[in-house]
Amino acid sequence: MKKLAYLFAIAVLAACQSGNDSxxxxxxxxxxxxxxxxxxxxxxxxxxxxxxEHDFGNVVVGEDYTFKFIVKNTGQSPLLIEDAKASCGCTxxxxxxxxxxxxxxxxxxxxxxPKPGQGVTSKTITVTSNTNPKITTLTIxxxxxxxxxxxxxxxxxxxxxxxxxETFLSPKPAQ
Numbered sequence: 001m002k003k004l005a006y007l008f009a010i011a012v013l014a015a016c017q018s019g020n021d022s023x024x025x026x027x028x029x030x031x032x033x034x035x036x037x038x039x040x041x042x043x044x045x046x047x048x049x050x051x052x053e054h055d056f057g058n059v060v061v062g063e064d065y066t067f068k069f070i071v072k073n074t075g076q077s078p079l080l081i082e083d084a085k086a087s088c089g090c091t092x093x094x095x096x097x098x099x100x101x102x103x104x105x106x107x108x109x110x111x112x113x114p115k116p117g118q119g120v121t122s123k124t125i126t127v128t129s130n131t132n133p134k135i136t137t138l139t140i141x142x143x144x145x146x147x148x149x150x151x152x153x154x155x156x157x158x159x160x161x162x163x164x165x166e167t168f169l170s171p172k173p174a175q
Contacts, residue, residue, distance in 0.1 A: 044132050045075025045102070053139035056112060060145055065112045069138055071096075072105040075131075083128040084108055090115050091123045091140065110140060118144040 050070040059065055073079035078099035086093055090113050096106040110125055125138040 043077040044130050045073055045077040045079050047079055047129060047131055047136065048072050048074050049136070049138065052137075053141065054110075056140065056142040058145055059112070059114045059142045061114050061116050063114070065114070065142070067110050067112075067140065069108045069110065069125075070105050071100065071108055071127075073100040073102050076102055077130070078102070080130045081106075081108070081127060082130070083126075085126045085128075086110070087124045087126075090118075091125065093125045093127075095127070108138070110138070112140055112142060114142060114144040116144075116146060118142075120144075 048071075050072075054067045054069070056065045056067070071079070071081070078101055080099050081095045084093035084095040092111045092113075094109040094111075096108070100106045108125070108127065112123065114121075120141075120143050122139060122141045125140070127136045127138060128134055129136065
């Protein structure tokens with residue numbers, strides 16, 4: 001669908017152009033094929049992440065767990081994160097809305113909501129961008145502990161080194 005939109009935009013521009021310019025675009029479309037032409041007009045760049053995978057460790061059903069993957073544009077053109085999709089509905093990625101300029105960084109925030117019965121689990125986040133290759137895969141892992149009636153472990157967060165949060169579990173206090 002995006003390719004059709006690009007083709008339409010190119011056709012409109014070609015129609016608005018006078019002289020040889022519109023002829024050159026039409027000629028190029030005929031010679032290279034629509035797909036090759038559209039792909040060649042989109043500038044690619046490069047990226048890097050602070051981590052390619054994150055392990056939440058032991059997690060509790062009913063709590064949400066969040067991790068921020070830091071993405072840096074290591075190329076010369078603006079980085080466009082077109083899409084970020086998770087392999088499961090229990091994982092929700094939130095991508096940057098606008099372009100990331102060369103040398104700058106932004107975050108892809110991933111929230112994991114463990115469900116009963118998952119046990120040791122691994123989820124992927126597929127990031128689509130204007131890079132080559134277009135797709136980068138991030139991974140999160142966790143050991144989902146089942147809720148236990150009356151004995152649900154309590155989530156405590158203690159600050160670790162840097163900006164990461166370490167998660168520890170402790171039994172529910174006796175009443």
